[in-house]
Amino acid sequence: MSAVDKAFHGLRHMIATGRLGPGERIPPEAELGEELGVSRGPLREAVRMLAALGVVEPRHGSGTYVSQLRPEDVIGSLSLTLELLPLSGLLEVYEIRRVLEAHVASKAAARRTPETVKTLFSLIDAMEATEDPTEASELDHRFHAEIARAAENPTLATLLAVFRARSRKYQVFTLPEGPEMRRKSDADHRVMATAIADRDPGAAAGAAEAHVAQTERWLRAFMPPVEEDEDTSGDTAG
Amino acid sequence: MSAVDKAFHGLRHMIATGRLGPGERIPPEAELGEELGVSRGPLREAVRMLAALGVVEPRHGSGTYVSQLRPEDVIGSLSLTLELLPLSGLLEVYEIRRVLEAHVASKAAARRTPETVKTLFSLIDAMEATEDPTEASELDHRFHAEIARAAENPTLATLLAVFRARSRKYQVFTLPEGPEMRRKSDADHRVMATAIADRDPGAAAGAAEAHVAQTERWLRAFMPPVEEDEDTSGDTAG
DNA sequence: GCAGGGAAAGTCATCAGATGACTTCCGGGC
DNA sequence: GCCCGGAAGTCATCTGATGACTTTCCCTGC
Structure with missing residues (x-):
C-alpha cells in the first residue's frame, strides 16, 4: 500500500471510528504524519483527497477540520x-x-x-x-x-x-x-x-x-x- | 487563488474543454506544473483531488490518465x-x-x-x-x-x-x-x-x-x- | 479593570532538490 | 523468433527551508 493510501485510509478510519468527530480539528501535519508513518507530502495529498470529497476542510493558518458530515456535504462534491x-x-x-x-x-x-x-x-x-x-x-x-x-x-x-x-x-x-x-x-x-x-x-x-x-x-x-x-x-x- | 486551486481548476478546465479527452495521458508533472505556473507539490495535490473524484487515475511509473468520464466513474467516488x-x-x-x-x-x-x-x-x-x-x-x-x-x-x-x-x-x-x-x-x-x-x-x-x-x-x-x-x-x- | 495593539506561536501553503520505485520500450543475445 | 537486460520516462517519497495566515496572549495605555 502506498504512503498516500496509508494516510488516506488511516485518516478515514479515524473519522469512521469516531476518533475524529464532525467539526473537530485534526492533528497538525507533522504530528499526524508521524503517527500514520508517512511524510508530510503524501499526507497532504491524502488530506486534499478527503477535502475534495467534502469530508475535511483545510483552513490556512488555522488547521484542518472534519466537515459536519451531512449527506449534502459529501454529495455536493459531485x-x-x-x-x-x-x-x-x-x-x-x-x-x-x-x-x-x-x-x-x-x-x-x-x-x-x-x-x-x-x-x-x-x-x-x-x-x-x-x-x-x-x-x-x-x-x-x-x-x-x-x-x-x-x-x-x-x-x-x-x-x-x-x-x-x-x-x-x-x-x-x-x-x-x-x-x-x-x-x-x-x-x-x-x-x-x-x-x-x-x-x-x-x-x-x-x-x-x-x-x-x-x-x-x-x-x-x-x-x-x-x-x-x-x-x-x-x-x-x- | 491558491496554487492548488489554480492547478485544480486549470486541469479541470483542460478536461472540460476537451483538450484532454477520456483515456488520454496528461503531461508529466514537471511540464504541466510549469504550464500552470505551480510547483510540483500543489500540482500533485490537485491531481490527487481529481483522482479522488474519479476524473483522473495516476499510474506509478507510467503517467496520469483521464478516466473514461462515464457517470459511474464520478458517482463511484461517493x-x-x-x-x-x-x-x-x-x-x-x-x-x-x-x-x-x-x-x-x-x-x-x-x-x-x-x-x-x-x-x-x-x-x-x-x-x-x-x-x-x-x-x-x-x-x-x-x-x-x-x-x-x-x-x-x-x-x-x-x-x-x-x-x-x-x-x-x-x-x-x-x-x-x-x-x-x-x-x-x-x-x-x-x-x-x-x-x-x-x-x-x-x-x-x-x-x-x-x-x-x-x-x-x-x-x-x-x-x-x-x-x-x-x-x-x-x-x-x- | 478594561480595551486595543502588537508580538509570538501554531499551522497550513509553497518551493526546491534529491532519490527511489515502477513501467515501458528497445536492442542485444541466444 | 523469443527472452532478457538495460535505459529512459514518469510517478512516489523524503527532507529542509521559507512564506502566509490565523489565533492567542501579553503588554501597554487609559
Missing part, C-alpha cells in the same frame, strides 16, 4: 465533476432526475405550506416578467429548489441541485427557439405549482416528470455546450 | 465517503433509495429477459440455502444489482450500489432476530422476482419499495455499526 461528463452520459442522469423530481413534487404537494405556494408563484411571475435568459435560468433553479426544499429531504434536494447545475451549463433559452421554449416551460411551472397548491401529489408528480422530460428532449435536440470560466457558484437560492 | 455519514443522515438516503429501487424494479419488469429471471431466482435459491450472514449479504447485493442492471441505466445502477454498500456495513442479519428477518427478506425477494418475471412493473415497484422500507425499519430499530478494516471491495456482481 458538482465539481458532473459537468465534465459528456452529453451521452448525461441522459442517464436525466432519467434519475425525472424520477426524483417527480418524487419531491409529490411530497411537496403533500407537505406544502402557504409560504411555499406563495414563493413558487412569485418565482413564476418573475420568470415570466424577465427577458434575461440568465436570470430566467437562475429563477428556474430557485423554483425547483424551493419544491425540493418543501419535500423536507436536504440530501435529496442537494442531489437534485447538483443534477440541475449540470443541465444549466447548456443555456437552451438563448437559442432562436428560446422564447417559445420558455413559454412552454412557464406553463409547465404553473401546472406544477397549481398541483402543489391543490395538495395533489399525483398531479404534481406527473407535471414534474413531464417537465423534466421536456427539458431532456430539448437538450437532446440541440447541444451547444457553453464555454465557461467559472466560478459563478453563487448559490442564491433560498 | 462510495469512499458515504459510509462516514452518521446514521441520522442515512435515513434521508434511504428515502432516495426507496424511490430509485422502485423505479429500477419497474423498469426491469418491463425490459426483463429470460436470463434475468433465471439469474434472480437462482440468487434467491442460494440466499435461502446459505447459513452464512456475510454470504447472504453478498447475494442480496447481487440480487439487487441484477435488477438494477436489467433496468439498463448504468449510472443509476452505480448510484444504488453506492447507497446499498453503506447499508451493508450494518449487518442486521447477525442479530438475534436475524433469522426471522432473513425469512421476511427472502419472501420479499420472491415477490419482486415474480413480479419481474410476470412483466408487472407496478407490482415490482411496490414490492421493491416495501422491501427497502422494511430494511430501513430494521436499521432504524437496531443500529450496531460493524467495525471494519476494508478493503472488501470485490464487486462480484455481474
Whole structure:
C-alpha cells in the first residue's frame, strides 16, 4: 500500500471510528504524519483527497477540520465533476432526475405550506416578467429548489441541485427557439405549482416528470455546450 | 487563488474543454506544473483531488490518465465517503433509495429477459440455502444489482450500489432476530422476482419499495455499526 | 479593570532538490 | 523468433527551508 493510501485510509478510519468527530480539528501535519508513518507530502495529498470529497476542510493558518458530515456535504462534491461528463452520459442522469423530481413534487404537494405556494408563484411571475435568459435560468433553479426544499429531504434536494447545475451549463433559452421554449416551460411551472397548491401529489408528480422530460428532449435536440470560466457558484437560492 | 486551486481548476478546465479527452495521458508533472505556473507539490495535490473524484487515475511509473468520464466513474467516488455519514443522515438516503429501487424494479419488469429471471431466482435459491450472514449479504447485493442492471441505466445502477454498500456495513442479519428477518427478506425477494418475471412493473415497484422500507425499519430499530478494516471491495456482481 | 495593539506561536501553503520505485520500450543475445 | 537486460520516462517519497495566515496572549495605555 502506498504512503498516500496509508494516510488516506488511516485518516478515514479515524473519522469512521469516531476518533475524529464532525467539526473537530485534526492533528497538525507533522504530528499526524508521524503517527500514520508517512511524510508530510503524501499526507497532504491524502488530506486534499478527503477535502475534495467534502469530508475535511483545510483552513490556512488555522488547521484542518472534519466537515459536519451531512449527506449534502459529501454529495455536493459531485458538482465539481458532473459537468465534465459528456452529453451521452448525461441522459442517464436525466432519467434519475425525472424520477426524483417527480418524487419531491409529490411530497411537496403533500407537505406544502402557504409560504411555499406563495414563493413558487412569485418565482413564476418573475420568470415570466424577465427577458434575461440568465436570470430566467437562475429563477428556474430557485423554483425547483424551493419544491425540493418543501419535500423536507436536504440530501435529496442537494442531489437534485447538483443534477440541475449540470443541465444549466447548456443555456437552451438563448437559442432562436428560446422564447417559445420558455413559454412552454412557464406553463409547465404553473401546472406544477397549481398541483402543489391543490395538495395533489399525483398531479404534481406527473407535471414534474413531464417537465423534466421536456427539458431532456430539448437538450437532446440541440447541444451547444457553453464555454465557461467559472466560478459563478453563487448559490442564491433560498 | 491558491496554487492548488489554480492547478485544480486549470486541469479541470483542460478536461472540460476537451483538450484532454477520456483515456488520454496528461503531461508529466514537471511540464504541466510549469504550464500552470505551480510547483510540483500543489500540482500533485490537485491531481490527487481529481483522482479522488474519479476524473483522473495516476499510474506509478507510467503517467496520469483521464478516466473514461462515464457517470459511474464520478458517482463511484461517493462510495469512499458515504459510509462516514452518521446514521441520522442515512435515513434521508434511504428515502432516495426507496424511490430509485422502485423505479429500477419497474423498469426491469418491463425490459426483463429470460436470463434475468433465471439469474434472480437462482440468487434467491442460494440466499435461502446459505447459513452464512456475510454470504447472504453478498447475494442480496447481487440480487439487487441484477435488477438494477436489467433496468439498463448504468449510472443509476452505480448510484444504488453506492447507497446499498453503506447499508451493508450494518449487518442486521447477525442479530438475534436475524433469522426471522432473513425469512421476511427472502419472501420479499420472491415477490419482486415474480413480479419481474410476470412483466408487472407496478407490482415490482411496490414490492421493491416495501422491501427497502422494511430494511430501513430494521436499521432504524437496531443500529450496531460493524467495525471494519476494508478493503472488501470485490464487486462480484455481474 | 478594561480595551486595543502588537508580538509570538501554531499551522497550513509553497518551493526546491534529491532519490527511489515502477513501467515501458528497445536492442542485444541466444 | 523469443527472452532478457538495460535505459529512459514518469510517478512516489523524503527532507529542509521559507512564506502566509490565523489565533492567542501579553503588554501597554487609559
